[in-house]
Amino acid sequence: MTNKSRADYFRERRKTIGQFNVNVPKDKLEALDKVLDKMGKTRTGWLNEKIDEEIAE
Secondary structure (H helix, E strand, C coil), X not given: XXXXXXXXXXXXXXXHCCCCCCCCCHXXXXXXXXXHHHHCXXXXXXXXXXXXXXXXX
C-alpha cells in the first residue's frame, strides 16, 4: 500500500469510524477479557452490543 493510498484509506475510515477510549484498572480489564474469551467475543463486538442495547431503550 502506498503512502497516498494509506492516507486516503484512513481519511475515509475516520469519516465513518469513531474511537472510544477509557482508562480501566488492569485487573478489571483482565477479568473482562476472560469473560469475553469464554463468550467468544471481542472487546469491540461486546461494546457494540452494549451500545446497541443502550440506544435501543
